[in-house]
Amino acid sequence: MKTFYIETFGCQMNAHDSEKVVGTLLEKGYTQVEEPGQAHLVLYNTCSIRDKAEQKVFSRLQQFKREAGRGKVFGVLGCVAQQEGERIFDRAPHVSLVAGSASYTRLPDMLVQLEAGNRRVTGLDLNTTETFDTPFTRRDNPHRAYITIIEGCDKACAYCVVPFTRGPERSRTSESVIREARSLAELGYTEIQLLGQNVNSYRDPSHAGWDFARLLAETGKIPGIRRVRFTTSHPRDFVRPIVQAIDENELLCDHVHLPVQSGSSEVLSRMQRLYTRDEYMRRIEWIKNARRDIAITTDIIVGFPGETEAEFEATLRLAEEVEYDSMFIFKYSKRPKTSALQYEDHIPEEEKTRRLMVLQERQRATQLRRNAAYIGTVQEVHVEGYNLATRQWIGRTTQNKTLNFYEPDLPVPADGKTLVGQYLDVLVTRSGPNSLAGERAASPPVQ
Ligand code: 5AD
C-alpha cells in the first residue's frame, strides 16, 4: 500500500492546493495517513511570504532526515519549492521532489517518475498558462468549499515574493467556475469561498468575458448556496460594482478583506502598491456607504525600509479612520528577488516590534468597541464546530466574526444531532476583541 502524509503552511490558496494534491494522490491509489512516521511519501506544502514561514519547512525536513532512504520519499511543494528550486536538494539532500504550484498539473507525471525509482524530480517552470484544475479535489470541510478563480500574480509589490513563486496571472473560465460551484451545491456545500492572489483582476478568458463583480454576482445565484466569500483583494483593482453586487444579494457575505499595507502615500509608492492613501480611502467610502453593514479587514506591514515615525503615524491615523474589524500586522521581512532589497535604510528589529505592538494595541481597542456594538442584535451564524472545553458551539457571521453560543436544549453534541453546517440565529449577549458570544435566538427542532 502506498501511503502519504501532507502538511500545509501558508494561505488559503495553499490550503486549497493541498486539497487538490490530496485528491490527485487518492485517485492514483495512495492512502493518506496522519503521521509522517507512517508514510511512504512525506509532503510539505510550503509558504515563503516571510522568512519565518520559510524556515519552518527546513526545520521540519531536519526532523525526519534519518528516516530517508528507508523507503521514505520526501517532497517539498509550494512557494519555498518554487523560490529555492534545486537549492533545496543542497540544503536537504534527502528530498526527492521539488515542485511549485505553477507545475502541479504535471503532478501525476512526477508521481509516476518517483514510483519508477527516480531519485530526483522537479517541477519548477513558471511560464505557464495553465491552472491546476483537477476533478479530484478532496475537500477538508463538508460545508464550506474553496474554488480557485485565478492563479498567480502580475503585480510587483516591492516586498512580495508571490509573483516569483506562483507565476503569472491565469483566470479560469467563468463556465468552469460556475460548473464547479453548482456541483458543490449539489453535493451539499452551502458556503463558497472564491480564491485568488488578486481576485479583483479576474478576467474571464472565454467569450463571456465576465469580470470579478459579475462572477461574484452569478455565484450568489446558484441554488443551494447560502454564502459566498472571496479573498484576497488588491485595492487598485477593487471596483464599485463589487460593493453593488454585495448590496444586491445578501448571500454575498458582508465582508471585504482589503490589504492596505501602509497609511502613508510615500510608503505606498515605495512599496509599488499602485494606489495612494486617498485612492484607498475612496474604496473604503464605497464600502461604508453600502446599504449593508460590510465588515472591513486588512493587512499591514510595519517597518518597511525607510518608514519614518511620521509615516508610521499615518498608518495609525488611517487605521483609526477606517476602524477595521480585524487586522493582520506583519513586520517587514526581506524576501529574495524582491525590489525592496535595493533599499538600505532598514528599520531595526526592536523598532519594528515596537510599531507592531503600538498598532496592535490600538486595533484591539477598536475591535473591542466595534464588537460591543453587536450586543443585543441577532446574527445568523454558519455553525462550524463545538468547543468541548467551553461547551459552546462555534459559529461564524456573514461578517466573518466568530460568534460562540450556547444551545441549552443540546448541551453536548450527539450523533445525528449535530448543529455543524446549519445556519442559525443567535442573540449576541457578550463581546470581546476577537469574538462575540451569545445564545440561540429561537430553537426550531433540530433536523
Ligand atoms: N514582509 C512582511 N509581510 C509581508 N507580506 C507580504 N510580503 C511580506 C514581507 N516581505 C504580508 C502582506 C500581505 C500578507 C499576506 O503578508 O501584508 O498582504
Ligand code: SF4
Ligand atoms: Fe505563502 Fe504567499 Fe505562497 Fe500563499 S502565495 S503560500 S501566503 S508565499
